[in-house]
Amino acid sequence: MANVAIVGSGFIGRAWAISFARAGHDVRMWDQSPAATGGARDYIAGVLGDPAANDLLRGQAIDAVLGRITVVAELVEALAGAVHIQENTPENLEVKREVFSLIDRLADPQTVIASSTSALLPSKFTDHLQGRYRCLVVHPINPPYLIPAAEVVPAPWTSAETVERTRAFLIDAGHAPLVMQRELDGFIMNRLQGALLEEAFRLVADGYASVEDVDIGIRDGLALRWSFMGPFETIDLNAPGGVRDYVERYQSIYSNIFPQMLRRVDWAGEVMKTVEADRRERLPRESLGERQVWRDRRLMALAAHKKKSDQEYGR
Amino acid sequence: MANVAIVGSGFIGRAWAISFARAGHDVRMWDQSPAATGGARDYIAGVLGDPAANDLLRGQAIDAVLGRITVVAELVEALAGAVHIQENTPENLEVKREVFSLIDRLADPQTVIASSTSALLPSKFTDHLQGRYRCLVVHPINPPYLIPAAEVVPAPWTSAETVERTRAFLIDAGHAPLVMQRELDGFIMNRLQGALLEEAFRLVADGYASVEDVDIGIRDGLALRWSFMGPFETIDLNAPGGVRDYVERYQSIYSNIFPQMLRRVDWAGEVMKTVEADRRERLPRESLGERQVWRDRRLMALAAHKKKSDQEYGR
Incomplete structure (x- = not known):
């Protein structure tokens, strides 16, 4: 198993952390705001109960998965030795350009740098980078530990090897990658x-x-x-x-x-x-939060059902 | 429970028969071709095993459901005393116009006459009828005993009472009706x-x-x-x-x-x-049939899962 870095520890970063740690990777999370990382592990610990109860942790205990997630204070610590970096900062082009500059400078040349952006084309924030060949988008549907599909979107200069390694990495982590031939607004x-x-x-x-x-x-x-x-x-x-x-x-x-x-x-x-x-x-406005919890429980039960049905009847 | 008539006993007519008989209605099937009705009950008997195994027959035995389905030799027999008539003849405007003329002449004035058409607007084949106020489309997704949604599409002259009775009838039979305000190509x-x-x-x-x-x-x-x-x-x-x-x-x-x-x-x-x-x-062409069986098994397992999840977490 490998080291994986999560840059930006909001809702999406935390959800990716669960997915990658469940797959056996050592996940290091970093966020420029200590306030964001502060509650991250407690949040994840709270979230893992339902997947554990639905046998969606690959037979592992909650503590085993949680034990692979570390919050680090410095970006370099998160990136050190990582095979895959998943970036989850705000959907703002200038922010992405700066964060990718920073990561590209600090990360090993072979490390894949993937953005979770749902709306920005990878060519718009990686064109200026020396290591732009190893940059691309990996766009999840939330939350990625419950929804397997993830879009792999290369920029024109992303290497075929980067795309292929990313696809294999995602499949190994239980994801179902859609690999775009080239970028397009809105992805698939x-x-x-x-x-x-x-x-x-x-x-x-x-x-x-x-x-x-x-x-x-x-x-x-x-x-x-x-x-x-x-x-x-x-x-x-x-x-x-x-x-x-x-x-x-x-x-x-x-x-x-x-x-x-x-x-x-x-x-x-x-x-x-x-x-x-x-x-x-x-659904009154004040019940939206409660209903989101319901949605995730239903998603979890559906994931467990699909796994069982795949085994019983075939995919 | 009521009498329900199925006119046209191909794949869709047979599937409706299962749905309505499961709901407790006495179903009478008629087809202008004796060859079509000949195998209908045997076919249905064969199909009912899977829903029975997935507890999708409302707790009833196969024989109880099958016992409520009768193939009749004359259209008048099928229509006698029916509260709801479901028409499933070929998607041909002239055929529909003739069949609806025939049914409208023979059926009690209070009986609802519904067509399973997926493509024809109800105004196109009911305009000439004395009882056009009680005619409309009830379009299923196949097979209706596994997929609850059914579209209720009124013609401009369909009475509000007809629409409301049809909606209630479908809900009572475990369906999830979508009631269109007025007809539109392709429905919803x-x-x-x-x-x-x-x-x-x-x-x-x-x-x-x-x-x-x-x-x-x-x-x-x-x-x-x-x-x-x-x-x-x-x-x-x-x-x-x-x-x-x-x-x-x-x-x-x-x-x-x-x-x-x-x-x-x-x-x-x-x-x-x-x-x-x-x-x-x-999927090689010769495996399409086998895969359709797989699809229906998966649909069945999904229906059973949704029922359980509705109970456990709420709808």
Whole structure:
């Protein structure tokens, strides 16, 4: 097992720490603000109870995982001997550029430097670096110790070896990497989510469906198959001759409605009154935190179910 | 419990029969082709084993459910005394118009007549009927005994009472109805699925992602939360202040990429070579049938998991 550095110990950095420590790595966390690292290990200790109860710590005790996470006072200590550095500072281009300059100067030349950014292209904050060949984005969905998918996004100058080592590192840690061929705004997952949300907001804005109808259609409908197959395998199994047969039979349904998808609704405009009223009626604002705890418990139970189902029926 | 009629006993009609019989209704199936009804009960008997093993028959034995399904030789027998008629004939407008004429003439004036069509608007095949006020679409995702969502789509002349009775009937049978305010091509679910697929095909056509990357991003990423919350609740919980806060923070990511979504890729064009090659490499054509059995087993296990998780953590 290897040394892994976490730079920036907010919510995302802490969640990555759990994922990498669970995989057996020695994780060193650093944050420029001592206040941020101060509560990090206690927070992680509190979080680990549920994954332990759901057998999602690879059979390890909480203390074994926690014992591999160290908070360090100096950035150089975190980086020393690390094979992988995961950066989690604020989504601000200037901050990223400075942090990457600093890390690139201090880290061994072979160390991969990955950013958790969800919105910034890697070329925008690594172009000036001597070691830009070993820089890229590894974008998780939160929290990464419960959601395997992570996007690997190379800049034009990221070496193939860096991409390949990152992919292998993630797979070894139990992740499911999506490896982009080249960078693109929104990466893959936010583009897919965005496409679906655009239509969801349009349907609500135009008065065809309620917010809850959309959620029912996904959570009690489409996402059931998607949650273990994805959208391409879903349509591949939805026609006798596979995906080509599906497209030949049904593409016209979709191409006929495409022209109605060219109009964008401002999500923060009139429609937000409807969306917010519906959501707040179902879940008062003061219950959001409690509901987030519920979401993570459900995610955990789902992860345990998928693991069991993978074993019983195959992936 | 009530009498329910199934008109058209192909795959969808049989699946509805299971759902309604499981709910305690007496189901009478009719098909204009005796060959279609001939194997229907044997088929259903074979299918019921898995839901029984996963405790998805509301605690009933297979024989109890099967005992409520009768194949009848005449349409009038099927319709006699039915509170709900579910029509499942081929997706052909002329066929639907004729079948609805026939049913409307024979059925009691208070009986709801619902079509399973996925593509035809109810106004297109009910406008000429005396009883058009009690006609509408109830579109399932297959198979409806494993996937709760069903779209309720009224024509302009469908009575509010018909919509309300249909909603109540579906909920009572364990379904999760999405009730559209008015008809629209693609209804809700195929529009949401289409929006996501358009972006998926574009990403593959443009060489940014592989088919498998898209499937990973959904099945190991986005669809995990969607499978128990839906997309609106997902974003509502993804910012400290709820959905409005989420949109204020992140809408620019999505509005920036929207202009790139105005171009449609022909799914059957060049990109299909890539999509089909990837899918057939992972799953040879001759294994599609076996994989469909796998899919239904996984769906069943997921349904059992969700039921348990609903009880343990709440919905």
